[in-house]
Amino acid sequence: MSxxxxxxxxxxxxxxxxxxxxxxxxxxxxxxxxxxxxxAGVETGAVVERxxxxxxxxxxxxxxxxxxxxxxxxxxxxxxxxxxxxxxEIAVVAATDRVLAPLVAVAAAAGWRVRPVVLDGAQxxxxxxALADPRVSAVLAGASDPPGADERGLLPDLGxxxxxxxxxxxxLVTVLAGGLAAPGSRVEAQFRPDRPGPTVxxxxxxxxxxxxxxxxxxxxxxxxxxxxxxxxxxxxxxAEVLRRRIEVVEIGQAGATRIVAGFTAGRVLPTRWASVxxxxxxxxxxxxxxxxxxxxxLTTPLDRLRLRDRLRELALTPWGDATGDGALLRMxxxxxxxxxxxxxxxxxxxxxxxxxxxxxxxxxxVAPGPAVALALADVMRRAGIRALGWDHARLLAPxxxxxxxxxxxxxxxxxxxxxxxxxxxxxxxxxxxxxRLAGHLSVKGEGGPAELDLVPGxxxxxxxxxxxxxxxxxxxxxxxxxxxRVKHAAVEVTGxxxxxxxxxxxxxxxxxxxxxxxxxxxxxxxxxLWAGMDA
Amino acid sequence: xxxxxxLAEIPARPLLVRGLEARFPLPPGDRAFVVAGGSxxxxxxxxxxxxxxRIDEVDVHTAPDAERPIAGTRWAPPPGRRHRDHxxxxxxxxxxxxxxxxxxxxxxxxxxxxxxxxxxxxTAVRPGAEIRIRASGPSLRGAFAAGSAAxxxxxxxxxxxxELRPGGIDVGRAGSILVVGSRIDxxxxxxxxxxxxxxxxxxxxxxxxxxxxxxxxRRQHASLHPTAPFGVLVLDGAVRRSIATxxxxxxxxxxxxxxxxxxxxxxxxFDEEPVDxxxxxxxxxxxxxxxxxxxxxxxxxxxxPRRFPGPVTLEAARIxxxxxxxxxxxxxxxxxxx
Numbered sequence: 113m114s115x116x117x118x119x120x121x122x123x124x125x126x127x128x129x130x131x132x133x134x135x136x137x138x139x140x141x142x143x144x145x146x147x148x149x150x151x152a153g154v155e156t157g158a159v160v161e162r163x164x165x166x167x168x169x170x171x172x173x174x175x176x177x178x179x180x181x182x183x184x185x186x187x188x189x190x191x192x193x194x195x196x197x198x199x200x201e202i203a204v205v206a207a208t209d210r211v212l213a214p215l216v217a218v219a220a221a222a223g224w225r226v227r228p229v230v231l232d233g234a235q236x237x238x239x240x241x242a243l244a245d246p247r248v249s250a251v252l253a254g255a256s257d258p259p260g261a262d263e264r265g266l267l268p269d270l271g272x273x274x275x276x277x278x279x280x281x282x283x284l285v286t287v288l289a290g291g292l293a294a295p296g297s298r299v300e301a302q303f304r305p306d307r308p309g310p311t312v313x314x315x316x317x318x319x320x321x322x323x324x325x326x327x328x329x330x331x332x333x334x335x336x337x338x339x340x341x342x343x344x345x346x347x348x349x350x351a352e353v354l355r356r357r358i359e360v361v362e363i364g365q366a367g368a369t370r371i372v373a374g375f376t377a378g379r380v381l382p383t384r385w386a387s388v389x390x391x392x393x394x395x396x397x398x399x400x401x402x403x404x405x406x407x408x409x410l411t412t413p414l415d416r417l418r419l420r421d422r423l424r425e426l427a428l429t430p431w432g433d434a435t436g437d438g439a440l441l442r443m444x445x446x447x448x449x450x451x452x453x454x455x456x457x458x459x460x461x462x463x464x465x466x467x468x469x470x471x472x473x474x475x476x477x478v479a480p481g482p483a484v485a486l487a488l489a490d491v492m493r494r495a496g497i498r499a500l501g502w503d504h505a506r507l508l509a510p511x512x513x514x515x516x517x518x519x520x521x522x523x524x525x526x527x528x529x530x531x532x533x534x535x536x537x538x539x540x541x542x543x544x545x546x547x548r549l550a551g552h553l554s555v556k557g558e559g560g561p562a563e564l565d566l567v568p569g570x571x572x573x574x575x576x577x578x579x580x581x582x583x584x585x586x587x588x589x590x591x592x593x594x595x596x597r598v599k600h601a602a603v604e605v606t607g608x609x610x611x612x613x614x615x616x617x618x619x620x621x622x623x624x625x626x627x628x629x630x631x632x633x634x635x636x637x638x639x640x641l642w643a644g645m646d647a
Numbered sequence: 648x649x650x651x652x653x654l655a656e657i658p659a660r661p662l663l664v665r666g667l668e669a670r671f672p673l674p675p676g677d678r679a680f681v682v683a684g685g686s687x688x689x690x691x692x693x694x695x696x697x698x699x700x701r702i703d704e705v706d707v708h709t710a711p712d713a714e715r716p717i718a719g720t721r722w723a724p725p726p727g728r729r730h731r732d733h734x735x736x737x738x739x740x741x742x743x744x745x746x747x748x749x750x751x752x753x754x755x756x757x758x759x760x761x762x763x764x765x766x767x768x769x770t771a772v773r774p775g776a777e778i779r780i781r782a783s784g785p786s787l788r789g790a791f792a793a794g795s796a797a798x799x800x801x802x803x804x805x806x807x808x809x810e811l812r813p814g815g816i817d818v819g820r821a822g823s824i825l826v827v828g829s830r831i832d833x834x835x836x837x838x839x840x841x842x843x844x845x846x847x848x849x850x851x852x853x854x855x856x857x858x859x860x861x862x863x864x865r866r867q868h869a870s871l872h873p874t875a876p877f878g879v880l881v882l883d884g885a886v887r888r889s890i891a892t893x894x895x896x897x898x899x900x901x902x903x904x905x906x907x908x909x910x911x912x913x914x915x916x917f918d919e920e921p922v923d924x925x926x927x928x929x930x931x932x933x934x935x936x937x938x939x940x941x942x943x944x945x946x947x948x949x950x951x952p953r954r955f956p957g958p959v960t961l962e963a964a965r966i967x968x969x970x971x972x973x974x975x976x977x978x979x980x981x982x983x984x985x
Contacts, residue, residue: 431979
């Protein structure tokens with residue numbers, strides 16, 4: 113950004129979507145004037161021009177004041193931008209499955225597509241071929257520290273195949289982790305000293321929950337303006353601005369991100385985040401299990417062959433067929449992706465639950481806000497009470513690209529009311545006894561009081577528009593888990609497009625096995641929050 | 648006609664791509680006949696493919712002051728019978744740990760010579776990985792492909808809306824790459840391959856037909872007999888629709904010429920670019936997906952956010968379709984041709 117801009121454009125260019133927002137300084141503070149998005153094939157200039165055209169049509173004086181009244185005049189506005197590309201591929205190689213599993217888990221959360229390669233019981237030719245594959249841009253080889261009895265006999269071969277891979281591709285980035293990482297180890301000694309590619313000695317995946325190795329691998333995948341790193345930076349600043357513990361779940365066409373950023377007692381807590389390509393809306397290695405997961409969330413009957421074809425089309429044209437049941441298909445795929453993201457980041461479910469959960473990314477772009485709120489409640493099931501928000505303008509990531517922390521904080525503090533679309537709040541107790549009334553809920557808000565009996569298994573909606581606050585008082589017959597075990601609680605909640613969701617369904621969610629009953633149940637829940645949708 | 652700046656908001660699909668880089672797999676053991684920086688013409692020997700890949704162990708004797716051998720290099724037994732423990736040549740794979748100068752060698756007895764389906768410049772040769780060739784002619788990109796790269800005479804077997812049945816393919820089509828309209832099934836694909844057809848260009852291929860065809864391909868390649876190259880290029884996707892008229896016009900223009908069908912990336916490469924190529928009107932668009940998929944017309948205006956069934960609100964364009972009232976279509980469902 114320039115030293116003292118009056119307006120700037122925030123750009124988030126992803127693999128499927130280019131999103132642009134026009135931000136201007138009005139009456140001494142930054143305001144979001146407009147946001148739009150288009151398929152990634154559209155030039156950035158055309159998207160920015162659309163924003164300018166609409167501003168000039170609706171607020172010509174403001175457009176004049178900002179110096180963008182004429183076509184093409186927005187081209188010179190300062191920009192903050194980030195970009196998300198297709199994730200690179202890493203071959204993760206170890207002697208046994210026992211050693212491989214933690215290495216794969218860490219690499220998969222570091223923004224890499226992972227190709228696991230295990231030596232034990234494998235033919236040497238497929239192993240060597242996998243490492244030589246041109247799509248693989250790095251190799252992570254690891255061993256226990258110290259090596260276990262099950263892998264010791266295989267380590268010389270492990271060193272030989274990795275060294276052979278660096279012979280074939282001297283520029284290959286090679287990471288040796290755990291027991292292979294000793295400087296001058298027998299594995300490293302087999303590499304040609306004059307090869308141009310770096311050999312990096314990394315920590316064990318067991319150290320500090322794998323975070324040091326994850327950070328190392330994330331840094332190796334490159335990308336100066338990487339959208340997912342920017343998103344983590346933006347989320348950290350937002351937590352500081354809101355003084356809340358926030359969780360961001362971003363689902364995109366080529367990958368997904370989960371970020372937990374916190375703030376407590378006047379200080380920012382370390383942000384934990386993971387970028388998981390396997391949790392993309394439609395991962396390239398789409399298996400029957402992926403298909404089953406999407407089918408499990410569908411509210412319309414669709415046979416497997418047609419479902420597979422529709423998903424293939426969605427992968428080819430992420431913006432196509434987004435109306436009618438195409439929108440439902442997207443939301444089913446988004447829920448399945450969110451499940452994968454959560455499964456790949458179990459450590460982020462530990463500790464206190466977040467105060468705010470924020471949806472981000474192109475997967476949510478076509479659905480109405482309340483439907484997004486339900487999807488978050490369906491999958492992000494942790495006992496507690498929290499607000500739900502939506503990074504509707506996809507501003508978080510580009511704002512995270514502002515390098516100066518103080519400037520970023522100032523901009524985000526001004527934009528705090530524009531940045532997130534309030535989806536509502538969710539009350540999600542766990543440990544309710546089925547088959548009898550669990551208690552009673554009363555809401556005291558500006559719209560008048562509301563009373564509700566708490567029936568386990570149900571999903572109740574209380575109208576609470578955006579901008580409104582209310583006090584929710586919960587009285588349970590028995591102590592339940594609401595983040596902490598309580599029988600009686602009173603908390604302030606905020607409204608949103610979906611209002612207040614009183615979610616008394618199981619934690620985790622249990623759905624009927626029979627497809628028809630499952631679909632009917634999902635459709636009933638969705639129908640309450642997606643007005644006008646038939647299924 | 649609508650302003651070009653406004654049209655820029657509609658995703659463009661390039662009709663012809665220049666400088667496409669084709670990739671050919673070169674797994675360990677296969678031998679390249681070309682070198683990086685060289686040029687190749689269609690029909691030239693590109694690589695030697697091993698059909699019965701196996702691992703042997705050999706002693707790789709090197710001079711005491713020489714560097715250790717490198718994985719990926721070719722190896723042949725030294726002349727003479729002394730110290731000879733292996734007769735054939737192959738590619739060094741990995742050293743055997745703890746055995747000085749002992750290496751694993753990828754070798755095989757049955758070798759096929761693979762010809763280059765296209766002409767161009769060899770940009771990379773990576774033993775054990777791939778050969779890359781930058782095409783000298785223009786190319787038409789597809790959505791996905793199956794089978795292997797092939798070369799043949801382009802023939803239009805049906806109109807852009809048609810479907811080719813197995814009974815419609817005979818040996819008279821041998822050596823050709825057939826354009827078969829909107830869709831084809833796996834049975835017709837396998838029959839085409841059996842009749843000597845070199846490739847199929849089709850608008851859509853459902854997932855079931857694709858998997859059946861790929862299974863058939865695997866069975867073919869599992870045999871020790873050499874198989875002729877045969878590829879399928881899918882232009883659009885999996886859900887049925889016709890070939891877009893600008894693409895059909897392009898294919899019609901190139902009908903009768905030799906073309907290369909590539910699988911990585913999926914594309915059809917033409918030998919040269921004629922000066923009289925048909926160019927679609929800049930405002931001509933096709934509805935690529937959604938309930939109106941397959942319709943084509945002219946963009947009248949961008950109409951901004953519109954509410955569509957769902958209900959969902961999406962940016963839309965108004966298009967005029969010949970003989971029908973104009974309709975608003977989500978921009979994400981549209982493609983224009985550049």
